[in-house]
Amino acid sequence: MKKVLLVSCFVAAILSTSAQDSAAIKELPVKEYPVLFQQQAAEYRALCYQAFNIALLRLHEIPRRKFRKQKLAIITDLDETIIDNSYSEAQLLKEGKTFTGQWWKAWTARSAATAVPGAVEFLQAAKQRGATIFYVSNRDTSEVNSTLINLKKLQLPDTDTAHMRFLVNTSSKEPRRQLIAKDYNVIMLLGDNLSDFTSAFEKKNISDRFLETDKAHNDWGKKFIVLPNPVYGEWESAIYDYEKGLTPSQREQKRQAKLKGY
Numbered sequence: 001m002k003k004v005l006l007v008s009c010f011v012a013a014i015l016s017t018s019a020q021d022s023a024a025i026k027e028l029p030v031k032e033y034p035v036l037f038q039q040q041a042a043e044y045r046a047l048c049y050q051a052f053n054i055a056l057l058r059l060h061e062i063p064r065r066k067f068r069k070q071k072l073a074i075i076t077d078l079d080e081t082i083i084d085n086s087y088s089e090a091q092l093l094k095e096g097k098t099f100t101g102q103w104w105k106a107w108t109a110r111s112a113a114t115a116v117p118g119a120v121e122f123l124q125a126a127k128q129r130g131a132t133i134f135y136v137s138n139r140d141t142s143e144v145n146s147t148l149i150n151l152k153k154l155q156l157p158d159t160d161t162a163h164m165r166f167l168v169n170t171s172s173k174e175p176r177r178q179l180i181a182k183d184y185n186v187i188m189l190l191g192d193n194l195s196d197f198t199s200a201f202e203k204k205n206i207s208d209r210f211l212e213t214d215k216a217h218n219d220w221g222k223k224f225i226v227l228p229n230p231v232y233g234e235w236e237s238a239i240y241d242y243e244k245g246l247t248p249s250q251r252e253q254k255r256q257a258k259l260k261g262y
């Protein structure tokens with residue numbers, strides 16, 4: 001009898017521990033793992049180096065005489081392509097808060113983003129070879145000064161207002177890219193979000209994003225250099241079907257519906 005009691009206590013303890021564990025896992029903020037991946041996974045760092053190593057290889061494939069004869073430019077995004085803002089997301093998690101535009105601006109005002117591994121070395125090499133760097137970002141124009149302070153601290157090239165092409169009127173980067181292409185031969189684009197490369201991805205659903213990615217198959221790792229961003233981006237908006245104002249449970253439903261089991 002005593003033995004049966006002991007065994008049942010043991011089983012109950014296991015059950016209650018695993019129930020507690022699964023409850024805890026469910027309550028974990030959705031972004032905790034991706035932020036940890038960005039901040040703590042050496043695999044993330046390796047992926048960044050890989051992207052910039054390929055970019056450097058492509059840069060060196062362009063003969064020096066072409067740089068002398070033409071105005072060549074590289075268009076790059078900033079956030080999660082060249083600079084790392086994961087601290088803002090991590091602080092949200094620590095304080096149990098949700099993202100707002102105000103929170104973001106308070107973060108960028110600190111000019112405290114660090115460089116994505118390999119970014120500074122690559123852009124410095126590109127500048128040295130003769131390319132002009134344009135930073136096409138959807139940061140607000142009110143953030144230009146704090147961003148420039150940040151980029152200068154990191155010793156990035158072409159850090160002046162003429163090379164900062166921030167959001168004006170439209171979040172689409174296409175008009176800004178076209179304006180640069182009027183005066184320059186754009187040799188390479190860098191981004192973490194597929195709309196950093198062409199407008200073909202803008203506001204597309206998941207299957208169309210795949211379709212467009214396949215269509216551009218030969219450009220990845222050539223003209224288009226992609227950096228990993230597991231935390232946010234249009235891929236995330238596509239999971240929520242670009243619907244804004246969803247409740248946490250509606251968002252969870254959308255995420256569950258998109259999971260492919262076997």
Ligand SMILES: [Mg+2]
Pocket residue numbers: 077078079080081191192193
């Ligand atoms: Mg970005």
